[in-house]
Amino acid sequence: MIYLKDIKKSFNQQPVLKGINLKIGKGEVVTILGPSGSGKTTLLRCLNFLEKPDEGIVQVGDVQVESKKATKREILSLRRQSAMVFQHYNLFAHKTVLENVMEGLIVTKKYKKAEAKRESELLLEKVGLGDKHNYFPSQLSGGQQQRVGIARALALNPEVILFDEPTSALDPELVGEVLSVIKAIAQEGITMVIVTHEMSFAKEVSDRVLFMDRGVIVEEGSPLEIFNAPKEERTRQFLNRISRDFSVSFLEERAN
Amino acid sequence: MTIDILFIWTAFKEIIKALPITLILTILPLLAGFIIGLAVALIRIYKVKFLCRVANVYVSFFRGTPIIMHIMLIYFGFPLLIDQISKKFDLGIQSNSIPIILFVLTALSLSAGAYLSEIFRSGIISVSNGQMEAAYSVGMNSFQAMTRIVLPQAIAQSIPNFTNIFIGFLHTSSIAFIVSQKEMTGAANIVASTNLKFLESFIAAGLIYWGLTIIAEGLSFLIEKKATAYNRGGVQ
Numbered sequence: 001m002i003y004l005k006d007i008k009k010s011f012n013q014q015p016v017l018k019g020i021n022l023k024i025g026k027g028e029v030v031t032i033l034g035p036s037g038s039g040k041t042t043l044l045r046c047l048n049f050l051e052k053p054d055e056g057i058v059q060v061g062d063v064q065v066e067s068k069k070a071t072k073r074e075i076l077s078l079r080r081q082s083a084m085v086f087q088h089y090n091l092f093a094h095k096t097v098l099e100n101v102m103e104g105l106i107v108t109k110k111y112k113k114a115e116a117k118r119e120s121e122l123l124l125e126k127v128g129l130g131d132k133h134n135y136f137p138s139q140l141s142g143g144q145q146q147r148v149g150i151a152r153a154l155a156l157n158p159e160v161i162l163f164d165e166p167t168s169a170l171d172p173e174l175v176g177e178v179l180s181v182i183k184a185i186a187q188e189g190i191t192m193v194i195v196t197h198e199m200s201f202a203k204e205v206s207d208r209v210l211f212m213d214r215g216v217i218v219e220e221g222s223p224l225e226i227f228n229a230p231k232e233e234r235t236r237q238f239l240n241r242i243s244r245d246f247s248v249s250f251l252e253e254r255a256n
Numbered sequence: 257m258t259i260d261i262l263f264i265w266t267a268f269k270e271i272i273k274a275l276p277i278t279l280i281l282t283i284l285p286l287l288a289g290f291i292i293g294l295a296v297a298l299i300r301i302y303k304v305k306f307l308c309r310v311a312n313v314y315v316s317f318f319r320g321t322p323i324i325m326h327i328m329l330i331y332f333g334f335p336l337l338i339d340q341i342s343k344k345f346d347l348g349i350q351s352n353s354i355p356i357i358l359f360v361l362t363a364l365s366l367s368a369g370a371y372l373s374e375i376f377r378s379g380i381i382s383v384s385n386g387q388m389e390a391a392y393s394v395g396m397n398s399f400q401a402m403t404r405i406v407l408p409q410a411i412a413q414s415i416p417n418f419t420n421i422f423i424g425f426l427h428t429s430s431i432a433f434i435v436s437q438k439e440m441t442g443a444a445n446i447v448a449s450t451n452l453k454f455l456e457s458f459i460a461a462g463l464i465y466w467g468l469t470i471i472a473e474g475l476s477f478l479i480e481k482k483a484t485a486y487n488r489g490g491v492q
Binding site: 048072080082088090138162 | 383384386387389390391392393394395396397400404405408409412485486487488489
């Protein structure tokens with residue numbers, strides 16, 4: 001389904017990914033955790049060549065691309081295997097909510113307009129925005145915008161949906177609505193790769209958790225294994241730090 | 257010296273006859289410049305090999321020299337070139353049979369292209385890179401992403417700048433008179449010198465230019481309001 005072989009990527013001679021090998025099966029929900037700068041987002045962006053790996057093989061669905069020899073056409077067909085939900089939503093600002101969802105259907109799936117509209121309306125209903133068809137992104141809250149982003153990704157009916165920190169830019173009170181939509185679609189058996197900092201969400205939603213640090217996958221396993229019995233020292237440190245942050249911020253709130 | 261208020265109206269009626277020429281000298285160069293400017297901006301943004309350098313020199317030269325000089329260079333330079341080429345290939349074209357207005361239009365179009373290219377470039381850059389990435393992520397190619405996502409926003413954002421250029425070129429068209437193309441300023445000059453009423457004639461011409469500018473600003477405001485409605489937030 002997804003197959004990565006020896007993916008390497010550097011920015012200005014600074015290695016960010018140091019040879020990533022990974023296989024993800026159909027219907028699997030995989031979350032990638034790790035400290036900032038560990039290469040999680042870069043890895044995710046290599047999956048649809050928004051970042052071109054320096055070396056290695058990327059396969060999504062039945063499209064395989066060798067990074068060094070990748071042609072424009074190969075990259076395009078690789079991208080059409082996946083859809084992405086962005087940290088900053090990246091909705092098309094001049095298009096309404098409905099048009100945002102329809103865009104991919106019309107341009108890449110060659111749907112007729114009426115058909116695309118019907119399909120998009122159903123999806124917007126599903127993410128709870130059935131009443132916002134004619135709003136522009138600038139008229140919505142962050143949580144609503146991100147749900148449009150999710151509907152836009154779902155519309156493509158891709159082999160895999162890539163989530164790049166989908167809740168990191170949201171106000172804390174809006175995180176819940178977005179996570180519950182993601183949980184709902186995870187249960188439908190769509191393959192998903194999620195980069196996130198929401199630990200309890202990762203625990204709940206994923207079939208497999210990867211922990212990355214300094215450009216390598218340090219440890220992987222079921223959520224139970226990673227969160228309750230991490231084998232690697234670095235994973236333990238990371239989880240400890242995160243849980244300490246949680247309790248500290250909780251105490252601070254109490255104090256205030 | 258007294259001012260003859262009534263003559264302003266007489267001059268006004270005479271000068272406004274040259275309005276079509278002024279409009280032609282404004283609108284046609286801007287339309288041509290629109291295409292040149294867009295092409296040049298894209299070439300410079302995508303750093304197309306070789307063409308990119310040509311585009312850089314073009315923009316640098318035409319923005320770095322006065323428009324009056326472009327008109328002069330083309331008015332005096334092109335006939336020479338055309339006659340040489342015509343003689344060499346035996347085409348039988350004579351430069352003095354080419355209407356003057358074509359030289360002026362060429363010069364103004366090239367200037368407009370250079371100025372507009374920078375407006376396009378800033379408009380395109382102002383659209384967030386994230387939207388381009390989102391377009392790629394839904395499977396668009398670069399051309400589709402540019403024409404469907406980036407350019408509509410870039411152009412909508414650039415409307416105030418286009419208006420600026422329009423107004424600038426409306427007024428710049430007056431220098432066509434130096435190569436005896438009779439547009440409004442030229443007409444004002446002729447009315448003024450035949451009647452020896454300079455102040456009145458130029459007041460009349462000034463009023464026409466000002467009126468046209470006010471109309472352009474009003475139109476621009478309405479178009480901008482409609483075209484950038486998406487960007488203003490708030491609930492409908």
